[in-house]
Amino acid sequence: MLRKYKKTVNKYFSNSRLVIFVCVILAVFLGISLVKEVVNRHQIDEKIKQYKIDVTKLEKENDEIAELIDSWTTSKQLEKEARLKFGLKKPGENVVLITRNNQINNNVISDDAEVLGGVVVANLNNYDPNYKKWWSYFFQNK
Numbered sequence: 001m002l003r004k005y006k007k008t009v010n011k012y013f014s015n016s017r018l019v020i021f022v023c024v025i026l027a028v029f030l031g032i033s034l035v036k037e038v039v040n041r042h043q044i045d046e047k048i049k050q051y052k053i054d055v056t057k058l059e060k061e062n063d064e065i066a067e068l069i070d071s072w073t074t075s076k077q078l079e080k081e082a083r084l085k086f087g088l089k090k091p092g093e094n095v096v097l098i099t100r101n102n103q104i105n106n107n108v109i110s111d112d113a114e115v116l117g118g119v120v121v122a123n124l125n126n127y128d129p130n131y132k133k134w135w136s137y138f139f140q141n142k
Helices: 002-013 016-073 075-086 130-140
Strands: 113-116 119-122
Touching: 016 075
Parallel strands: none
Antiparallel strands: 113 119
């Protein structure tokens, strides 16, 4: 019985060219698979590095936002921003309103006024384009 198997094995594998051809095809297939896997691993490693960089950036931004939130919880920061952006005042304080062309708005901050660095500027020509505003600033307000 063992002789029968030896004859079959010798019959198929006696031709060394066939064996070499099969081995070469197998080696090429395994080589291509190995190269694909190495390239895939390299791409994954690059993505991991980029994600780690993104995580550190986001953690830094998160810390900055947490500090900003902490600064907003203090009453001094809130008071400063309310005074600058909204033109609010404490009871008993006087607010100086600076307007252009000596026009007085009854000491009331209008809805279209801007607060720039603590100075309230009324937007008299709110719908004019910027080049007209600059022209009037440099040549008509002298």
